[in-house]
Amino acid sequence: xxxxxxxxxxxxxxxxxxxxxxxxxxxxxxxxxxxxxxxxxxxxxxxxxxxxxxxxxxxxxxxxxxxxxxxxxxxxxxxxxxxxxxxxxxxxxxxxxxxxxxxxxxxxxxxx
Amino acid sequence: xxxxxxxxxxxxxxxxxxxxxxxxxxxxxxxxxxxxxxxxxxxxxxxxxxxxxxxxxxxxxxxxxxxxxxxxxxxxxxxxxxxxxxxxxxxxxxxxxxxxxxxxxxxxx
Numbered sequence: 001x002x003x004x005x006x007x008x009x010x011x012x013x014x015x016x017x018x019x020x021x022x023x024x025x026x027x028x029x030x031x032x033x034x035x036x037x038x039x040x041x042x043x044x045x046x047x048x049x050x051x052x053x054x055x056x057x058x059x060x061x062x063x064x065x066x067x068x069x070x071x072x073x074x075x076x077x078x079x080x081x082x083x084x085x086x087x088x089x090x091x092x093x094x095x096x097x098x099x100x101x102x103x104x105x106x107x108x109x110x111x112x
Numbered sequence: 113x114x115x116x117x118x119x120x121x122x123x124x125x126x127x128x129x130x131x132x133x134x135x136x137x138x139x140x141x142x143x144x145x146x147x148x149x150x151x152x153x154x155x156x157x158x159x160x161x162x163x164x165x166x167x168x169x170x171x172x173x174x175x176x177x178x179x180x181x182x183x184x185x186x187x188x189x190x191x192x193x194x195x196x197x198x199x200x201x202x203x204x205x206x207x208x209x210x211x212x213x214x215x216x217x218x219x220x221x
Contacts (some may be wrong), residue, residue, distance in 0.1 A: 031206070031207055033207075033208070033209075035209075040213070041213050041214075042116070042198055042200070042211030042212050042213050042214055043155075043198075043200075043209070043211045044211070045208050045209065045210075048206065048207075048208060050206065056206075058208060059208075059210075088153060090155065094207050096207075099143050099145065099160045099202060099207065100145060100157040100160045101157070101207065101209070102157075103154065103155040103156070105153065105154050106153045106154070108153075
């Protein structure tokens with residue numbers, strides 16, 4: 001069964017600390033995406049990737065880095081976490097022949 | 113950049129009533145999609161509908177591309193339909209999505 005798995009599911013981080021969010025897909029999809037969702041709003045794209053070892057900036061990349069070491073794995077890295085990065089983060093994967101992405105269950109990040 | 117406006121922001125129904133959710137977008141070169149977000153947070157794709165009308169179960173999506181609008185009709189609503197409905201437009205090449213802010217639907221028994 002197609003799946004996108006995010007870890008951790010929730011995390012509390014301190015301001016200035018480093019945070020790594022992980023995403024793993026078993027779908028053999030080319031594209032992977034990281035979105036953030038703030039309360040009461042839609043998702044916004046942070047970074048995406050269409051092939052291993054390559055990442056692209058999305059609409060709100062500042063303060064975030066991404067890494068795609070393999071087709072299956074896509075990480076989001078906050079080098080210096082800030083209060084404004086408190087949000088729910090969603091990873092998604094998509095086959096290049098299909099317009100509808102498959103989303104993970106989200107990671108709730110609180111930066112204190 | 114591309115923009116997506118959804119209305120209403122929230123909607124409360126009695127079980128059995130119908131709902132009509134609206135989406136207006138800024139570009140005609142869309143890959144219009146509708147998503148449902150469970151109250152617990154998980155997002156699922158409902159429709160990929162760049163133009164025309166599509167049906168699945170009690171849901172109907174109609175997109176009129178040259179008028180830059182789409183609607184989602186829910187017939188005979190059920191309490192399990194409660195949640196947030198998003199429309200999004202997608203980039204043709206990369207699949208990047210731009211989301212609206214959603215419609216929060218509450219269906220009361």
